[in-house]
Amino acid sequence: MIPLEHDSLELALSARLDRERRAWFDEAVARVRAAPSAIASVFPAVGRGVGRGPLNPDDGDDPVRAWSVDDAARTLLLVALGDAAESELELLYRHGDARERRGVLRSLAFIDVDPGLSRRLVDDGLRTNDVALIAAAMGPFAAERLDDAAYAQGVLKCVFVGVPLAVVAGTEERATPELAAMLGRYVHERIAAGRTVPEDVWPLIDRHPPAAELHAIEAELHSPHDDRRRAAQAALAGRPPATPNQ
Amino acid sequence: MRIFDPHIHMTSRTTDDYEAMAAAGIEAIVEPAFWLGQPRTSLGSFVDYFDGLLGWERFRAGQFGISHHCTMGLNPKEANDEELARQVLELLPRYLAKDRVVAVGEIGFDGMTAAEERAFADQLQLAIEHDMPALVHTPHRDKPAGTTRSIELVQRSGIAPERVVIDHNNELTYEEVLDSGCWAGFTIYPDTKMDEHRLVRIVDQVGIERLIVNSAADWGRSDPLKVPKTVAALLDAGVDEADVQRLVWDNPVTFFGQSGRLELADDERAPDPAATFAGNSILRGARPA
Secondary structure, eight states, X not given: OHHHHHHHHHHHHHHHOOHHHHHHHHHHHHHHHHOGGGHHHHHHHHHHHXXXXXXSGGGOSOTTTSOBHHHHHHHHHHHHHGGGHXXXXXXXXXXXXXXXHHHHHHHTTTSOOOHHHHHHHHHHHHHSOOHHHHHHHTSHHHHHHSOHHHHHHHHHHHHHHTOOGGGSTTHHHHOOHHHHHHHHXXXXXXXXXXXXXXXXXXXXXXXXXXXXXXXXXXXXXXXXXXXXXXXXXXXXXXXXXXXXXO | OOEEESSOOGGGSOHHHHHHHHHTTEEEEEEEOOOOSSXXXXXXXXXXXXXXXXXXXXXXXXXXXXXXXXXXXXXXGGGGSHHHHHHHHHHHHHHHXXXXXXXEEEXXXXXXOHHHHHHHHHHHHHHHHTTOOEEEEOOSTTHHHHHHHHHHHHHHHTOOGGGEEEOSOOTTTHHHHHHHTOEEEEEBOSSSSXXXXXXXXXXXXXXXXXXXXXXXXXXXXXXXXHHHHHHHHHHHTTOOHHHHHIIIIIHHHHHHHTTTOOOOTTOTTXXXXXXXXXXOGGGTTSOOO
């Protein structure tokens, strides 16, 4: 699975590099293979070397939703480090700017390092308020390795800051009754404040419908306050109709 | 009129300042690494400060459409804590490699000590090794002697003078700086250093070639709108609008552009439009209504 994705990452990157950028990248790979510590000065320069546009032009250039060319190049540089990645990764992240940190987080699905280390970096990414880092933190590593409570907090953080759940890895497999109840309470809070609710929370709520929370949400349709009634109507209008149980 | 404030310490300023700066026409800034008003006691404090210049401040500025750059360096005052200074100098290459780091600085003299001189000379070498311009602070006390000595160190280092800006000039120092081939920076302050009307007289004397104007606004009594106010004073005094534009935009772009790391809004290669970060944390982490 991972080798296949790794190959497709290389192909996607190759398609985006002109001759000059290809030469920069090949030399960067050679440098870090020869001396892994060179990654400290190569990693920050990746955007200047290979560019920063979208990896797949069809995906647009919102880094929350899609990989950029420098994300892919940083990931492949860390792959090229092999076993040395483990000793460089924490410092690269610790001293990295936002794009470098995003590159480290994106790479976690492609490199073989101590899961404890990966977990620390993911936890740090989730504590930030940079939506691109939060989205990158909730990638395949998080889907595989976070415990239920941490995964649910990660999903809730994404909802809270506006990261679309379509970019979060593993939501179908990791949905739990507790996550559904947390999202239900979030929806209720938004309605009580007269605010909008992102539609993408509903499939996770309806996977394990939380009776008390849904009851409270529906009760807002009869709130004495206009704004709350309107917010409840709007929120529930975004809820997909129930499908027959399979 | 496009306005660039090439020396301002936004870490010490509020979000209201960013809003007022954007409204006054400031599109781009350089935030030099400097001293925080009291000495740091460990390397970690420098790491966190440098990370803040690359991360949080860049992001905060971007929320107002202001393109944020920084310089990295060990300031003269803290060069006197020699053990810590050694550690910071060892750390600097990692940070000099970052995007939007456009010079080594602020370096230079404060009390004209031997430790300051060593850190200054070492960092001029770092600028050469990393192909970076250098931003040189001149001392508040005995400024003419400090400026002369700074020029000597620049000449001895071998760095090209056109890659050095010597900052905080006054009437007694700028001619020597311009004669050396370095750029001359002018800091417009509410009551020390230089004011906008004195600068008008200097521009009348020497024109705008290799002159740079900044606010150096920080945690002290200072004004983040001093560059736009200087624009107004120059125009009022009848200075040609095209010259004013060159002074407050083209000159800093030319000087810091020597780093190859300026990212300005009209540069199609510029990444990270502010919209990318919609929903981020000037909103305190929550999505808006």
